[in-house]
Amino acid sequence: MADGLNEYRTARVAELLSDFRTLQYYIAAADCNPANMDDYYTEGWAALRQCALDGQHILNCAADVSVPRASGGPDEQAKAELKQVNLDAYGRRHEGQKIYLRQAAAQRWVEWRDQILMGGRPHSGIQPQLEVCDQQLRIELASISDEVVYSELQASDMNMGRWTAEDPSLRAVQRWVRTRRC
Template sequence: MSLPPPVNEYRTMRVAEVLSDFRTLQYYIAAAPVDPPNMDDYYTEGYAALRQCALDGQHILNCAADITVPRSSGGADEQAKAELKQVHLDAYARRHEGQKIYLRQAAAQRWIEWRDQILMGGRPHSGNTSQLRGVDQQLRAELASITDESIYAELQASDVGMDRWVGEDPSLRAIQRWVRARCR
């Protein structure tokens, strides 16, 4: 009979999975356009959102990691547990914020597609103003629907669906505290 792997191995695997997810999100975030083909569109809502997402993506990379881990009195395994839990929270919070940025970018990129369909290669004019206003309102509604709660639930469901070990994932409140402490 073989024994199950020690829990710290599960913790290590979980941190690696979450960091891999975050790295993938960073590639997508970095690859998104930020400048319009026509610079007259520079200050439109969608392109402003894309530029903010690029800045936010860089910011989440630059947030300092919390390297203060409480000393454990339970030996090497307990100290490793404390360190892994700290790294897990850091990685999980970064992935959460990365997913938020990615979803905001996706909404802005849909806005570009809708706007391009309305303009059909032309420029804004009085005949398409109300349609353009409509896509701006749609973008604002989509951006408003991207909440911490919905992202947390989506990521949790995805992890469970991939049969990942989620037994010690941080709570949404812990993630929000991490973001406030590290990234503001």
Template sequence: MSDGLNEYRTARVAEILSDFRTLQYYIAAAPVDPPNMDDYYTEGWAALRQCALDGQHILNTAADITVPRATGGPDEQAKAELRQVHLDAYARRHEGQKIYLRQAAAQRWIEWREQILMGGRPHSGNASQLRGCDQQMRAELATVTDEAIYAELQASDMGMGRWITEDPSLRAVQRWVRSRRR
């Protein structure tokens, strides 16, 4: 017996995949190499390179296509498959948002650092300001938590009037992520 919601499930998966695709464009567009190679190993540039690697990893991670055999006919099987794809897409979007927010913090770090250096190089006179810049980025990165991202995405989806009834829980997303770690 079908519950008649597969159309909603299909639309929800399409919305989430569209969001993820947009995030991937932003992630791929972020710089990874500093204009001055002396800055290559600084915290912000290292964070941007890690974000690029994480973004590539989430793209290269194969989808879990193991769907249990559902009883009740083709509509129930489609429901089971859509739920599996929904979790996969939702978790990818979640991880993409996490990467995007980390990149944004690192890019702000670059801007702050450039303002401090004013076209010059680090020296003892600006070392304290540069340390403060590093600390600010670390503080921002510490706020990029699974809980915060999950709540932010959920609030955004609700604000757009999206059908979120069957969205996976944060724990399900975290399990998906853990199962795909390198």
């Protein structure tokens, strides 16, 4: 028997995909290469390039379209399909947000590094400051966990008054992500 929630499920999928599209736009727009190619292999620039690759990967991952046949008619089948699409969209948004947060941390690193360098090149007199900058980047990147991202997105959705009754659990999202690794 149909539960009458397929309109909510459809709207939720649309919200998630819209969020993901916005994240992809920001991820793709970020500069990944330094003006001075001597900086190419520094931590922040390497992180920015990895974010671009990860963003492209999550965009290119095929959706899992294997939905079991639901008994109960077309509305129940639509419900099963929408739940599967919801998981896919939720997982993509989750990964996109993680990439975006890592990218933002790396972009802050670029700004801090530029402030330290003041238009010059690295030298022994500023090496301790550059090491602190690198360490701060490592700390920020390590703080971007699945748990933090999931909680922040969940809180944001609730604050916006979005329908979240059937959002997948963190574990389901993590399983989805694991199946998308190549």
